[in-house]
Amino acid sequence: MDSSIRVLPDALVGRIAAGEVVERPASVIKELVENSLDAGAAHIEVSLDGEPQQFMQVADDGKGISAEELTLAVQRHATSKIQESDDLTQIHTLGFRGEGLAAIGAVARLRLSSRPLDSEMGASVFVEDGRIGAVEPIARAHGTTVEIRDLFFSTPARRRYLKSQTAEVRAISQLLQAYALGNPGVGFSLMQRSKQAFHFPAAPDLASRAAQILGAKRLDRMFPVEIEEADLALEGFLGAPEDSRARSGHQIFLVNGRWVTSPLLRQVVRQAYSDLIPPGRHPEALLSLRLPPEDVDVNVHPTKKEIRLRRERELYPRLTELLRRRVEGHFPSFQLSGQPEESLPDVLEEGRPESQTSLPLYPTSPKAEAEGWVSDQSSVVLPFPKTETKDSAEPTLANLWQLHETYICARVKQGLLIIDQHAAHERVLYEQALKRLQGDPPLSQELLFPLVVELTPDEFAVLLDSLSLLEKVGFHLETFGGTSVLVHAIPAGVREWKHGALLKDILDHISDLPSEMENHERVARSVACHGAVKAGQTLGNVEMNELVDQLFATEKPQGDPHGRPVFLRIELNELHRRFGRSS
Ligand SMILES: Nc1ncnc2c1ncn2[C@@H]1O[C@H](COP(=O)(O)OP(=O)(O)OP(=O)(O)O)[C@@H](O)[C@H]1O
Ligand SMILES: [Mg+2]
Known part of the structure; x- marks a missing residue:
């Protein structure tokens, strides 16, 4: 040739x-x-x-x-x-x-x-x-x-x-x-x-167009974003954390009306949800960004699908912060109907199994209750501490019921709320632990009989490493010779002491978490994970009410500390649609 x-x-x-x-x-x-x-x-x-x-x-x-x-x-x-x-x-x-x-x-x-x-x-x-x-x-x-x-x-x-x-x-x-x-x-x-x-x-606008394309039902589950600043405008819709997807194909990014693949915007959105969704999952997003034309370089790829933003270094943290505030500001205002317990449907009441614990859930003496005093029985299920805002004499209970001893169901205004009881309690304990580690006074439940827990040398080393943090979250511990420790009190809100096994589980968990993770994060996660009520445990109506109240008083009720969803909403409209009813 x-x-x-x-x-x-x-x-x-x-x-x-x-x-x-x-x-x-x-x-x-x-x-x-x-x-x-x-x-x-x-x-x-x-x-x-x-x-x-x-x-x-x-x-x-x-x-x-x-x-x-x-x-x-x-x-x-x-x-x-x-x-x-x-x-x-x-x-x-x-x-x-x-x-x-x-x-x-x-x-x-x-x-x-x-x-x-x-x-x-x-x-x-x-x-x-x-x-x-x-x-x-x-x-x-x-x-x-x-x-x-x-x-x-x-x-x-x-x-x-x-x-x-x-x-x-x-x-x-x-x-x-x-x-x-x-x-x-x-x-x-x-x-x-x-x-x-x-x-x-x-x-007339993006919202009406989005309703034409995505349908009112899907759009209803998303929340709007509208940010207008001197040099940028960001408009669109973001999906609820519980609707996150395994693929990022459900995200649409438009820059100055042009449909683009933007790793930057994808990252911005992901960061804005931080731990509200698990790693590897992507929130639904439809975002239309308007920037001055001189800030957008379209001339980087023959198909013009990729673009470069000239002020990327400045825009990235700024957009992330704007969206993060928007995501965190979007807390569902669930109105649990405060109906008395009698209004629970009979069939649900009859089918409810007896509580697995034979002990009363709340200590009997008012003094003991005030001090968060608990008995030291290996099988005891500890109470959720009452929230201060609640009038304990005459609590108004919401209409809640438990499904398969795993989920708490609640009637909400627009449909049904299903809460994963373990994930919900984990979120509550996690935030409580973090607050205490950041300076809130520790809150403990004294054990009636302090217990000596024998630890392995490895567990004991972890304990010594995290001793001051464990005390801050509410443990009251004393070394007891060799690798044993005397436990006087455990964090308030923790559900099961398991005759000391709880402490060993927490120590194991702390050492399993990546060492790059900050110590107080590791302690908070471990306490939350092992202290939370488990799937399979029966909860009474009072306890469910306490837990749901506490959950919605947290900063991020949508996700547990691992980013798994805590609750799902099933809209009434969705039910109507599936039953072929016109709503
Ligand atoms: N639908 C249309 N209506 C009116 N003018 C058109 C239309 N399509 C193309 N043109 C004219 O033809 C020209 C060439 O179009 P072409 O798509 O090849 O290039 P372009 O749009 O200018 O640039 P690019 O290659 O980036 O698309 C345009 O600049 C425009 O003047
Ligand atoms: Mg053209």
Whole structure:
């Protein structure tokens, strides 16, 4: 083979360049829809007919292209959107390279037909394999239509990499929905084999558009974000922590109306939820960020899907903090109906098993109760300390019931709340422990008979290491010769002492947690995890009420310290829908 260097023919150069812009049918639609939006279209209609690579069409009612400029429009590096190099730093349009139509024309059969607003007649031009045909006059309405047939007919290798028809159509539909969210004022429709797959009429704002696309039900479960500052605006919706997903595909990010993949925004959102969701899961998010055009560099990737934000270092912490405040400020105001216990449905009351503990849940003497005094029985289940706000003489109990000795169910205004009793108690104990470690006075339950617990040398070493922290959270401990320890008191609120096994479990847990984790975090987590009520333990109505009260008095009731959800909400609307009732 002759290896001398030569300049490649234009058609081949065009095809190579096109390869970067047009990866699949959805990339064609992206180029065409962006052109329609730049042309100020009020409505954009995309039509498919079977396999998208065989036929796709995008029609708009935008400003159109004059007959004289049609040929120019399909040539490489021909654009009406920028003129000089400086314009690249101030891009106000979605397109700017003058490459979209030429790239598609290099790898497909393309017909561009248009009629500008001020013209009596329309015109059309055909491009095949990069060759531009003659411009012909046609009669048509104002606006532009681009028809694409036989995508990749001249590059069979590309064709082989196409996914199934369903996958390609899904990608197109997803893309249109994202652009529709980025441009609520523009109507969008998708036709498939002459049937309407969807139609989103022009909407006044993002919230109305989001309701058209996501549906009111899904949007109801999300909470709105609206931040307006001098140099940025952030608008959209974030999902409840309990609705987090395993894949980040449920996040849509728009920057200046452009649909982008933004690792930065993905990170910002993830950070904002911190430990409200478990590692490896992603909150649902729809965020539209508006920044001054000079702060967004779109010219970093041929498909313009990736962007660079010029003030990234400043924006990252700022956006994270703004969203974090928004996420934390979103606490569900569950109104547990304060109905008396008699109103529990009979069937639930009858089916309730007897409490597993034979001891009274609350100490009998008022003095003992005040001191948080408990008996030292290995099987005893300790009470939840009463919350101070509660009038203990006449408590108003909410209508709660326990499911499988694991979940607490509550009727709330809009439906049903299901709380994981262990996770809820873990959250409560965790926050209490952290507060005490940060300076709140320790709160203990004295053991009736102080107990000597024999530890292994390893456990004893951990104990000595964390002794002062354990005392702060409420343990009262005394070394007792060798590797034994005398326990006088345990933290208030801890449910089961298990005849000393609790302390050993806590010490094991502390040493299992990663050493990078701060000591007080490790102690708080361990105490919370082992001190919390377990699944399988029966709770009475008073106890359930105390726990639920305490849970919703915590700072982050949604997640346990590991980020697992603490409660789920089932909306009444959802139940109505599943039972085929119109709500
Ligand atoms: N639907 C349309 N309505 C009106 N004008 C259009 C339309 N589509 C394309 N044009 C005109 O054709 C030109 C070329 O379009 P093309 O998509 O190739 O490049 P571009 O949009 O300028 O830049 P980019 O390559 O970044 O998309 C545009 O600059 C615009 O003037
Ligand atoms: Mg374009």
